[in-house]
Amino acid sequence: MMNFCNLCGGTLSTLVPEGDNRIRHVCGQCEHIHYQNPRVIVGCIPIWQNKILLCKRNIEPRLGYWTVPAGFLELEETMAEGAQRETYEESLARVNITYLHGLYDIPHIGQVYSLYMAEMENAEFGITPESSEVALFDAADIPWEDIAFKVVKLALEQYLQEGRRKDGQPFGL
Numbered sequence: 001m002m003n004f005c006n007l008c009g010g011t012l013s014t015l016v017p018e019g020d021n022r023i024r025h026v027c028g029q030c031e032h033i034h035y036q037n038p039r040v041i042v043g044c045i046p047i048w049q050n051k052i053l054l055c056k057r058n059i060e061p062r063l064g065y066w067t068v069p070a071g072f073l074e075l076e077e078t079m080a081e082g083a084q085r086e087t088y089e090e091s092l093a094r095v096n097i098t099y100l101h102g103l104y105d106i107p108h109i110g111q112v113y114s115l116y117m118a119e120m121e122n123a124e125f126g127i128t129p130e131s132s133e134v135a136l137f138d139a140a141d142i143p144w145e146d147i148a149f150k151v152v153k154l155a156l157e158q159y160l161q162e163g164r165r166k167d168g169q170p171f172g173l
């Protein structure tokens with residue numbers, strides 16, 4: 001929640017500006033309208049030899065739960081670049097993005113998730129300040145009860161239902 005204008009330091013009010021139909025934060029001093037919009041999360045499902053790389057979160061929210069590498073898209077990067085960067089920051093794994101796996105709206109927290117499929121360049125990965133454990137999982141061993149976010153669980157389920165192993169066999173979720 002914003003209280004002050006970051007342009008002039010004036011006090012913000014919440015009101016529906018003329019010609020608009022939503023409540024906005026409007027500066028009482030310079031009259032600037034501070035629009036707020038959803039944020040883009042970028043990430044990927046990293047694959048190495050039919051296994052999936054997951055990270056155990058070392059940060060809140062959902063500390064101690066498993067997730068795929070993902071985070072906020074930064075300015076001046078593409079979504080695929082952001083997914084590669086987040087993957088390295090959280091798992092030290094270098095990946096090549098292969099295709100967009102899914103887009104997920106999470107309107108109640110103002111986020112849009114874009115999750116890619118990615119092939120790891122090699123078997124190297126490791127813990128980071130953001131991940132207390134990083135590990136490769138067979139489809140059968142994914143810790144479903146300890147997945148951090150619904151959206152990640154859904155994305156993994158969809159991958160295992162729709163995806164094919166490199167040898168052409170279904171994962172058989």
Ligand SMILES: [Zn+2]
Nearest residue numbers: 005008027030
């Ligand atoms: Zn202002």
